[in-house]
Amino acid sequence: MTCPCGNTIEFENCCQKIHTDPSCAQSAEMLMRARYSAFVKHEIDFIYNTFHPSTRHFQDKKDIQQWAISSKWMNLEILKSTDTIVEFKAHYLDQYLETQIHHERSTFKKDQGIWYYVDGIILP
Numbered sequence: 477m478t479c480p481c482g483n484t485i486e487f488e489n490c491c492q493k494i495h496t497d498p499s500c501a502q503s504a505e506m507l508m509r510a511r512y513s514a515f516v517k518h519e520i521d522f523i524y525n526t527f528h529p530s531t532r533h534f535q536d537k538k539d540i541q542q543w544a545i546s547s548k549w550m551n552l553e554i555l556k557s558t559d560t561i562v563e564f565k566a567h568y569l570d571q572y573l574e575t576q577i578h579h580e581r582s583t584f585k586k587d588q589g590i591w592y593y594v595d596g597i598i599l600p
């Protein structure tokens with residue numbers, strides 16, 4: 477069994493640790509992976525709480541939940557990652573079982589030892 481984020485270690489030893497304690501994410505990429513796994517596992521509070529406080533108020537938990545539960549998450553592909561930027565493709569099936577690819581370049585910020593997702597640019 478591997479973690480939904482694509483790492484070849486168990487969920488319990490990978491993203492679940494970060495879901496329990498976000499300060500366990502030691503890099504922007506680790507937080508990104510944990511956020512993807514949170515979509516798979518429907519950890520809506522985790523997704524919401526790891527938005528940076530500067531952008532969190534634009535978010536709606538119901539919208540996040542709707543997207544998370546109406547999609548079948550297939551896999552995560554990390555294309556590029558630097559200290560604060562992660563470019564990824566999340567492959568999923570939408571509610572009509574059509575293949576979708578969410579391609580995004582996301583920006584992350586570390587505040588008081590905890591990584592947060594700030595915002596992202598959707599790429600074609």
Ligand SMILES: [Zn+2]
Nearest residue numbers: 479481490491
């Ligand atoms: Zn993981």
